[in-house]
Amino acid sequence: MKKFKILVFAFLITLxxxxxxxxxxxxxxxxxxxxxxxxxxxxxxxENSIIFIKDGKITGVYDAQNNTIEPKxxxxxxxxxxxxxxxxxxxxxxxxxxxxxxxxxEDQDEIGEFNxxxxxxxxxxxxxxxxxxxxxxxxxxxxxxPQGGTISGTSSVVQLDAWNWEDAxxxxxxxxxLNWPNSFRRGRWWLGEEPGxxxxxxxxxxxxxxxxxxxxSSAYTGGDNAIKNLPYASMKSILDGDSNLYIHVDGExxxxxxxxxxxxxxxxxxxxxxxxxxxxxxxxxxxxxxxVILARVHSLPETEDDDYDISYKMAKILDDAGVLVALxxxxxxxxxxxxxxxAGQVTAHGMSFEDALSLxxxxxxxxxxxxxxxxxxxxxxxxxxxxxTGNALEMKGNNVxxxxxxxRDISLETHQTELWKRYMEKYSR
Numbered sequence: 482m483k484k485f486k487i488l489v490f491a492f493l494i495t496l497x498x499x500x501x502x503x504x505x506x507x508x509x510x511x512x513x514x515x516x517x518x519x520x521x522x523x524x525x526x527x528e529n530s531i532i533f534i535k536d537g538k539i540t541g542v543y544d545a546q547n548n549t550i551e552p553k554x555x556x557x558x559x560x561x562x563x564x565x566x567x568x569x570x571x572x573x574x575x576x577x578x579x580x581x582x583x584x585x586x587e588d589q590d591e592i593g594e595f596n597x598x599x600x601x602x603x604x605x606x607x608x609x610x611x612x613x614x615x616x617x618x619x620x621x622x623x624x625x626x627p628q629g630g631t632i633s634g635t636s637s638v639v640q641l642d643a644w645n646w647e648d649a650x651x652x653x654x655x656x657x658x659l660n661w662p663n664s665f666r667r668g669r670w671w672l673g674e675e676p677g678x679x680x681x682x683x684x685x686x687x688x689x690x691x692x693x694x695x696x697x698s699s700a701y702t703g704g705d706n707a708i709k710n711l712p713y714a715s716m717k718s719i720l721d722g723d724s725n726l727y728i729h730v731d732g733e734x735x736x737x738x739x740x741x742x743x744x745x746x747x748x749x750x751x752x753x754x755x756x757x758x759x760x761x762x763x764x765x766x767x768x769x770x771x772x773v774i775l776a777r778v779h780s781l782p783e784t785e786d787d788d789y790d791i792s793y794k795m796a797k798i799l800d801d802a803g804v805l806v807a808l809x810x811x812x813x814x815x816x817x818x819x820x821x822x823x824a825g826q827v828t829a830h831g832m833s834f835e836d837a838l839s840l841x842x843x844x845x846x847x848x849x850x851x852x853x854x855x856x857x858x859x860x861x862x863x864x865x866x867x868x869x870t871g872n873a874l875e876m877k878g879n880n881v882x883x884x885x886x887x888x889r890d891i892s893l894e895t896h897q898t899e900l901w902k903r904y905m906e907k908y909s910r
Contacts, residue, residue, distance in 0.1 A: 502613060504642045508537045508864070508888030511554025514564060515545065517868060522566040522842040522857030524835045532564065534864040537888035542858050557883070559868050565838070566857050567621030567865040567886065568873075569638075569845040570817040571774050572727075572754055572809035575623045576605040576612055576639065576646075589812075590629030595694055597657045597719075598711035599634030601627040605646040611814050612641050614895045618818045619867045619881050621891075622651060624849060626658055626727075628812055631691065633658040635715065636727070638849050640865070642891040654718065655849050656725030656752070662687035664734050688738065695720075695746050722749035725850070727774070731783075733758040740769045752848055754809060757783060760795045763802035772805040772848045777816065778823035793830040796840055800832065807845040825874035837874065864888040 512534040519530035533541040579586035588604040627634035635654050643649035666681045668674035698716035718724035743751045755776045780792045799806045810817045824837040846856025854863050865886050871878030
């Protein structure tokens with residue numbers, strides 16, 4: 482029996498093991514991308530562009546038609562192709578889960594209710610096959626987010642071509658994630674409760690616990706903290722306004738309570754995540770200057786009274802009201818590679834192409850606090866971008882030929898592309 486258990490364990494290890502591709506070497510020298518349609522990420526488009534890259538940075542973006550500047554270094558002709566900033570996938574468990582049915586490959590949550598000191602990044606698996614599957618769709622950056630509890634922990638922003646989590650980090654500790662309680666809850670049949678929704682009698686008490694934790698953290702960080710308390714100490718960056726407090730919340734009442742909570746607790750940087758009903762109070766969200774990371778666009782309406790296409794229209798409603806909006810992934814990992822197609826769906830429901838592109842590039846970078854380095858094709862920013870032969874927001878048009886992270890020419894090979902080539906050869910014989 483012992484031998485059998487060892488063999489089973491060895492099989493699982495083999496099943497979940499990954500032969501990591503070697504990350505691309507650091508880019509040095511000069512590169513010129515010439516002739517492509519550059520989608521800047523801030524709403525602007527240059528039809529015939531010339532982009533200069535040096536030592537991993539963009540050193541210039543010009544209209545080649547109105548400029549006589551000569552190409553420098555290695556010249557890559559991308560005429561009739563499209564150049565995009567690397568897409569950013571926020572609110573994911575990317576790198577924290579490999580196979581959801583194999584518990585040993587899942588490290589997304591911890592025991593306890595208030596865990597701001599738990600950092601998702603230290604559990605991030607840079608060798609994940611799921612991570613490498615993002616790149617062929619142009620998803621080059623992600624926010625890896627812990628799950629569970631009232632305060633799940635701290636997220637970080639990563640780039641998706643690295644040896645380990647230390648190499649992957651773009652911004653460590655970008656914010657703490659709080660799961661706001663629901664004022665209604667579904668009946669628990671296993672406890673003999675009636676099915677359907679009923680008022681959550683402990684809602685006020687649950688909200689008070691959150692306020693108490695914030696107040697205790699404030700007292701601790703602002704007073705004598707000789708005795709170390711990690712949960713309280715980990716809230717300092719939130720209380721000082723240096724990091725985001727991401728509040729996962731959906732209902733209209735709950736969102737309004739969050740806006741009041743932000744004011745009462747004197748919190749500078751609150752971000753709503755999920756925010757299903759935010760569109761119904763978009764003006765109030767905009768007035769509070771609170772950004773929103775929406776849930777997956779490819780989601781069904783929550784109630785029978787909602788418009789069938791409400792998930793597709795939310796982004797435009799919020800954007801029109803003046804809310805800074807990004808498209809999220811509801812804590813998914815595999816589905817994060819579909820984020821360009823979420824933006825594409827939004828374009829079919831009233832939003833312009835370039836505005837929709839901003840939802841997964843510059844807007845997301847602004848919310849995550851990395852817009853000085855990433856999110857758009859602008860001079861001085863990292864050369865994190867890709868070249869597609871077609872419209873990257875469409876499933877058929879998204880055909881990535883070349884991708885760079887900080888100018889590094891990264892591999893677009895994945896487990897899926899290897900299988901595709903293998904079986905294409907098999908059936909072409």
